[in-house]
Amino acid sequence: MPWTPQQLNVIDAVKITGGVACTIGLYSILYKETKLFRFFEHVFLGLAAGYMVVAMYKESLYPQWIQRMTGQMDDAGNVTQPAMFLYVVLLPIGLLGYTVFSRKHNWMSRIPIGIILGLWAGQQLLNYWDTASPGIYSSMQPIIPTTWSSFVEPDKFGLTPDQIKALNQQIYPSQAINNLIFVIAILSSLSYFIYSFDTKNRAMSTFNRIGRWTLMIGFGAIFGSTVMARFALVIDRMYYIWVEWIQALQKAFGQ
Amino acid sequence: MQWLDTGWFGMLFVITMVAFILYNIHRAEKRGKDLFIRRIPGLNAIDDAIGRATEMGRPVLMVPGIGDLNAISVQAINIYAHVTKAAAQFGTPIRLCVANAAVYTVAQEVIRDVYQEQGVPEKFDTDSVRFLTDRQFAFAATVSGLIFRERVAAAFFLGEFFAESLIFAESANSIGAIQVAGSTEKSQTPFFIAACDYVLIGDEFYAASAYLTRQPLLVGSLVGQDWCKLLITASISIGFLWLSVDRTRMVNEHRAPLEAASPEVWAALTDDQKGDAESAEGWAKTDKPELIKKSDTFVHRLFNPMYNEKQLIVERQKKPAPAGEGQ
Amino acid sequence: MMELLAQVEYGPLAVKPYSTEWLIGLIVTFLLAAGAAIGLSKVPANFRRPIVSIGTFLCGLIYVLYWLWPRPVNLKPDQVPNGMVEQVGKGLSDTLPLLADVANILTSFLLGLGVYSLARIHFGKIIKRQSDRGFSWVLIVSATMISVFGFVDYILRSQDKAGKLVDRENWGFFNVGQDIMFDGLLLQMDSVMFSLIAFFILSAAYRAFRIRSVESTVMMASALVLMLSLLSPIMFQWNTMIAQMAKGMNIPNADPSIPYPGGFFHNLQISDWANWVKGNLQTPALRAVDFGILLGALAMGLRLWLGLEKGGVSV
Numbered sequence: 005m006p007w008t009p010q011q012l013n014v015i016d017a018v019k020i021t022g023g024v025a026c027t028i029g030l031y032s033i034l035y036k037e038t039k040l041f042r043f044f045e046h047v048f049l050g051l052a053a054g055y056m057v058v059a060m061y062k063e064s065l066y067p068q069w070i071q072r073m074t075g076q077m078d079d080a081g082n083v084t085q086p087a088m089f090l091y092v093v094l095l096p097i098g099l100l101g102y103t104v105f106s107r108k109h110n111w112m113s114r115i116p117i118g119i120i121l122g123l124w125a126g127q128q129l130l131n132y133w134d135t136a137s138p139g140i141y142s143s144m145q146p147i148i149p150t151t152w153s154s155f156v157e158p159d160k161f162g163l164t165p166d167q168i169k170a171l172n173q174q175i176y177p178s179q180a181i182n183n184l185i186f187v188i189a190i191l192s193s194l195s196y197f198i199y200s201f202d203t204k205n206r207a208m209s210t211f212n213r214i215g216r217w218t219l220m221i222g223f224g225a226i227f228g229s230t231v232m233a234r235f236a237l238v239i240d241r242m243y244y245i246w247v248e249w250i251q252a253l254q255k256a257f258g259q
Numbered sequence: 260m261q262w263l264d265t266g267w268f269g270m271l272f273v274i275t276m277v278a279f280i281l282y283n284i285h286r287a288e289k290r291g292k293d294l295f296i297r298r299i300p301g302l303n304a305i306d307d308a309i310g311r312a313t314e315m316g317r318p319v320l321m322v323p324g325i326g327d328l329n330a331i332s333v334q335a336i337n338i339y340a341h342v343t344k345a346a347a348q349f350g351t352p353i354r355l356c357v358a359n360a361a362v363y364t365v366a367q368e369v370i371r372d373v374y375q376e377q378g379v380p381e382k383f384d385t386d387s388v389r390f391l392t393d394r395q396f397a398f399a400a401t402v403s404g405l406i407f408r409e410r411v412a413a414a415f416f417l418g419e420f421f422a423e424s425l426i427f428a429e430s431a432n433s434i435g436a437i438q439v440a441g442s443t444e445k446s447q448t449p450f451f452i453a454a455c456d457y458v459l460i461g462d463e464f465y466a467a468s469a470y471l472t473r474q475p476l477l478v479g480s481l482v483g484q485d486w487c488k489l490l491i492t493a494s495i496s497i498g499f500l501w502l503s504v505d506r507t508r509m510v511n512e513h514r515a516p517l518e519a520a521s522p523e524v525w526a527a528l529t530d531d532q533k534g535d536a537e538s539a540e541g542w543a544k545t546d547k548p549e550l551i552k553k554s555d556t557f558v559h560r561l562f563n564p565m566y567n568e569k570q571l572i573v574e575r576q577k578k579p580a581p582a583g584e585g586q
Numbered sequence: 587m588m589e590l591l592a593q594v595e596y597g598p599l600a601v602k603p604y605s606t607e608w609l610i611g612l613i614v615t616f617l618l619a620a621g622a623a624i625g626l627s628k629v630p631a632n633f634r635r636p637i638v639s640i641g642t643f644l645c646g647l648i649y650v651l652y653w654l655w656p657r658p659v660n661l662k663p664d665q666v667p668n669g670m671v672e673q674v675g676k677g678l679s680d681t682l683p684l685l686a687d688v689a690n691i692l693t694s695f696l697l698g699l700g701v702y703s704l705a706r707i708h709f710g711k712i713i714k715r716q717s718d719r720g721f722s723w724v725l726i727v728s729a730t731m732i733s734v735f736g737f738v739d740y741i742l743r744s745q746d747k748a749g750k751l752v753d754r755e756n757w758g759f760f761n762v763g764q765d766i767m768f769d770g771l772l773l774q775m776d777s778v779m780f781s782l783i784a785f786f787i788l789s790a791a792y793r794a795f796r797i798r799s800v801e802s803t804v805m806m807a808s809a810l811v812l813m814l815s816l817l818s819p820i821m822f823q824w825n826t827m828i829a830q831m832a833k834g835m836n837i838p839n840a841d842p843s844i845p846y847p848g849g850f851f852h853n854l855q856i857s858d859w860a861n862w863v864k865g866n867l868q869t870p871a872l873r874a875v876d877f878g879i880l881l882g883a884l885a886m887g888l889r890l891w892l893g894l895e896k897g898g899v900s901v
Contacts, residue, residue: 006755015762019770026771030400030778033430034785037407044775045404046721050728051772052397053704056697058736064694068687073612075603079747086600089611094688096619098695101364109627110368114638116696117328117365120689121890122642124329126649128887129277133269136880139873140491141562144498146506150550173550175506186866187499193874194492199296199466200482215874217804219460222871223449224805225863228812230446231791237781244774262656270654280885284894327693330886360700361693367703386707390700394772396779422783429786432793443882445875450787452805453794461875465882476894480885487881568660575665 010256017256020249027241069094143190145183150175189218263571264564275490280483287479294478301439301457302470305415308437309345312412318352320411322402322427324418324442325395328361331443335418336366337468340373342415347377354405355388358398363390399423403430416440416455417464420447428454441467498558505556509548514555514565523572639893646891648685652678732767739764808863815860825855 007015029044075087101116103109156178160168175183192215195208261270287294312319321342323335339355346353355370357363367388374383391401403426406414414431416424417440424440424447431438432454440451441459451458459467462484469477525533553559601608629637657679658672667673708722738760743751750756757765795806814820853862889895 007757012754015766019766022766022770023774026775027778030775030782033403033407033782037404042404042408042718042721043724045400046725047728047771048397048775048779049392049401050725051732051767051775052392052394053701053725054729054732055736055768055772056393057701057733058740060694060697061737062740064687064690069691069694072684075601075608077603083603086596087603087605087608088600088684089608089615090599091691092612092616093619094691095616095695096623098692100623101361101692101696101699104364104367104699111634111638112623112626113364113368115626115641116692117361118638118642119645120328120361120692121330121333122645123649123685123689125642125887125891126646128330128884129273129646129891130649130653132273132276132880132884136491136877137269137272137562139876140494141498141558143495143870143873144502144558146503147499148503148507150507170549173552182862182866183499186870187495189867190870190874191492191495193871194488194877196460197462197874197878198485198488199299199470200294200478200485202295202297216801218867218871219875220452220801220805221808221863222868222875223452224808224810225812225860225868226446226872227449227453227791227805228809229816230449231784231787231809231813232816234781234784234787237777238784241778241781261653263659276881276884277888280888284889327689330883330890333890334882334886357700359693360696360698361689363700363703364696367699386703386710388703389707390703392704393700394776396776397772400775400779422780425783425786425790426779429790443879445872445879448875449805449809450790452802453790454786462878462882465879465886476889480889484878484881484885487884488877491877571659573659573661573668575661575668578664578666 013252013256017252020244020252024245024249027245143187145186146175147180147184147187148175149177149180152177188214191215193218193222263568264566265561266564268561272490272494276487279486279490280480283483283486284476284479287475287482291475294475294482296466296470296478296481299459299463299466299470301441301459301463302467304437304439304457305342305471306345308413308415308439309342309349309351311437312346313349313351315412317412318354318409319346320402320406320409320414320431320436321353321355322414322416322418322420323355323357323362323366324416324420325358325393325398325423326419327359328365331419331464332359332362333365334465334468336362336369338417338471339366339415340369341468341471343370343373344377347374347379347382350379350382352384353387354409354411356398356402356405357388357390358393358395360390360393363388395421395423399426402427406430406436407434410434411436413437413439416442416451417459417467419443420451422447425450425454502556502558505558506551506553508551510551510555511546511548512544512555513552514560635893642893643891645685646887648678648681650891652682728767732764732772735760735763735767808867811856811863812860815856821856825857828855 026044026047029040030048032038032041069091072085072088073091075083076085078084097116097119100112103112151174154176157174157176158171160171163171192211194215195212196215196219309319319342321339323332323339326332343353343355345351353370355366357366367385370388371380371383374380391398405411406427407430411431411434414427414436416427416438420427420440420442421444424442424444428438428440428451437457438455439457439459440455441464442448442451443461443464445461448458448460452460465484466481468474469481554563596602599611601611626637655675655678656671657675658667661667661672661676667676705726708725711719711722712726742758742760751761791806791809794802814824853859
């Protein structure tokens with residue numbers, strides 16, 4: 005039986021009221037850990053755990069395993085993906101994990117774990133260069149200016165595209181100084197992460213300290229830029245309560 | 260295909276690193292335990308934290324991050340094995356909360372083994388290692404609830420943490436727990452620095468097990484990693500000096516876009532994409548000397564091979580036409 | 587349609603769905619694997635570690651080989667690889683995507699262990715009649731409800747080929763229930779917890795500002811610059827003020843074609859400060875952290891792959 009629009013509005017109101025209750029319940033942790041928070045915490049964990057089981061089947065086992073094992077056919081009965089029966093081998097391997105309960109055979113639970121870790125380790129070697137090389141390359145910043153005609157990059161207002169292109173090719177002294185700071189920053193930060201050399205040398209320990217400060221500035225910058233993003237989330241919550249909820253209530257029970 | 264042009268450089272680089280690590284492991288295992296590691300303050304705090312938990316008779320909380328089973332969670336569990344060893348000696352209760360089923364399997368095994376090794380298998384409580392859920396914020400809510408209810412005396416957050424890091428850290432802080440934290444996610448480290456007592460920055464996390472156990476294998480590997488970092492430092496230093504000098508040159512030839520080498524691709528280009536170039540090769544030449552472009556330098560080419568597989572055509576036999584299956 | 591069909595390639599391991607050879611293959615593989623598993627349980631203790639290590643090594647080896655073995659250049663789907671080197675290369679390239687989800691699938695199988703852990707703790711509380719067992723009931727009921735509703739909803743939706751359920755009016759009881767629990771409660775609670783961070787960030791910042799160490803001051807100073815640059819009213823006021831001052835400055839011999847003389851003075855705008863800090867200090871600092879972390883992962887991966895780790899996670 006199709007729902008009437010009024011019934012749908014009531015459903016919406018119930019749904020959003022539930023969401024508002026959750027918001028208040030979980031926010032109560034800011035005051036202290038109360039029974040109210042504990043109630044919503046357990047609802048949350050319960051829903052998350054229950055949904056996890058559904059999602060495991062829906063998002064992992066069915067598309068990634070069962071469908072590959074049985075192959076796929078479209079509605080007309082044409083095969084779109086061949087069936088790879090070898091995938092069935094993962095079932096006994098996965099079940100070996102359950103030997104943890106046995107005193108005698110619990111070593112076998114390391115087999116699926118070893119496979120997961122082996123695959124991961126191989127990927128690290130495969131991907132290392134692709135991940136690290138852009139960082140290494142872009143840290144190589146030129147520090148010799150190519151022109152002394154101007155200290156800072158001149159204004160490009162009203163120049164032809166060709167002239168702008170030629171200007172962009174140049175390295176201005178100010179840019180060179182920035183690049184030098186960049187290179188010092190990265191080398192000194194890297195030196196902080198060297199563990200096995202004793203930095204008793206005064207020059208080295210100063211360099212090391214510069215590195216530590218650079219790291220702190222870098223972390224501070226992340227902190228600063230995240231604060232605003234997090235406040236946007238609170239505003240979003242407030243909108244949910246004061247605008248969406250009230251609108252839904254009006255729609256369902258107004259008039 | 261990956262060996263084309265300067266593709267060898269990346270492989271050589273990584274293989275050198277692998278060799279550095281393996282060589283140093285070998286060297287350390289021969290030399291024993293006398294290798295130097297600089298002080299890492301966060302790790303010295305572990306014993307104090309457990310001592311305090313023992314005095315207060317409250318549990319120690321450990322969270323190995325919310326990531327999948329990989330080196331990060333394995334490393335976290337290795338550190339927690341060390342923490343548990345101390346806790347088992349004093350009989351301090353532990354809580355290890357896990358957000359991934361595979362990590363849970365590993366953690367359960369490792370922690371039980373620790374109690375067995377310490378000769379107190381009866382003190383191991385199966386419920387002390389808990390799987391909660393793999394959902395980020397549900398996990399965060401539950402752990403922070405647990406922090407408040409059980410009033411943990413010490414909390415360890417080492418591993419792969421994301422936005423929930425601050426929820427843990429502030430909850431634990433508000434009940435006055437000693438906190439040792441470290442995340443491999445660099446975007447979370449500042450929050451740990453702001454909220455926690457001791458923080459492991461970046462790969463201090465990976466150095467931790469070598470620092471704590473002084474196993475020659477781990478120390479050797481750490482020294483190898485240092486060599487690799489020196490290799491990176493050296494490459495950056497040589498690279499930026501070389502590039503600095505190189506960028507002052509004038510040239511009248513440029514590296515052409517990828518399409519230039521393949522007649523097929525060239526033919527498929529629109530007039531707009533062809534720009535001023537008359538032929539595929541026309542892209543590369545200019546009339547008068549210009550300042551060298553970044554992409555024309557040798558250093559650039561080392562990191563970005565000039566030829567790629569699209570430009571090469573290899574003669575091969577055609578496959579036989581598929582049989583009439585399924586029609 | 588013809589093109590699509592032509593892409594289906596059968597081989598000894600990839601067969602026609604639900605055919606006889608598929609069924610035989612499935613059963614034989616399963617029996618062999620299960621037999622091997624049972625056989626393993628009889629293995630003497632000193633072979634255990636090598637067995638796990640070899641398994642780990644072989645799994646990693648596929649990726650390492652793929653990394654080092656020359657892959658065939660520009661191989662089109664309708665071409666036959668030339669010679670052995672190319673055949674191996676193609677074989678490796680074809681195997682890799684099949685392995686991509688293996689770790690995921692295995693983790694899914696292990697999820698049962700996790701669910702067992704959760705269930706044991708909470709059923710344990712109920713059986714022992716602990717005082718807070720009411721909350722355990724809450725947890726169990728909500729978990730059961732969402733899994734039942736979720737599965738029914740999933741099945742209804744996957745059978746709904748005509749797309750009737752896209753329209754809310756046609757939803758049944760289970761679809762509505764799933765929507766209220768998932769969309770109305772679970773997702774909302776996710777974002778509630780996420781937004782809680784805003785309050786925590788304030789108290790963390792307050793404490794960090796009070797710590798009187800040079801490093802913490804440096805960190806919070808850079809945080810402050812970034813924060814101000816993102817607060818649009820302040821940023822706008824500051825930048826306008828600087829621009830006005832720059833405009834008013836009388837620079838001798840200034841190029842008349844430049845609309846705003848005093849170009850260097852523009853650098854005092856807070857957004858420029860923020861960009862400078864980000865570009866010249868934050869980026870290199872974080873990159874250095876990245877290098878370390880990547881190397882740590884590489885070294886750890888190497889040790890796990892070659893089975894060098896002792897104690898802890900390894901047997």
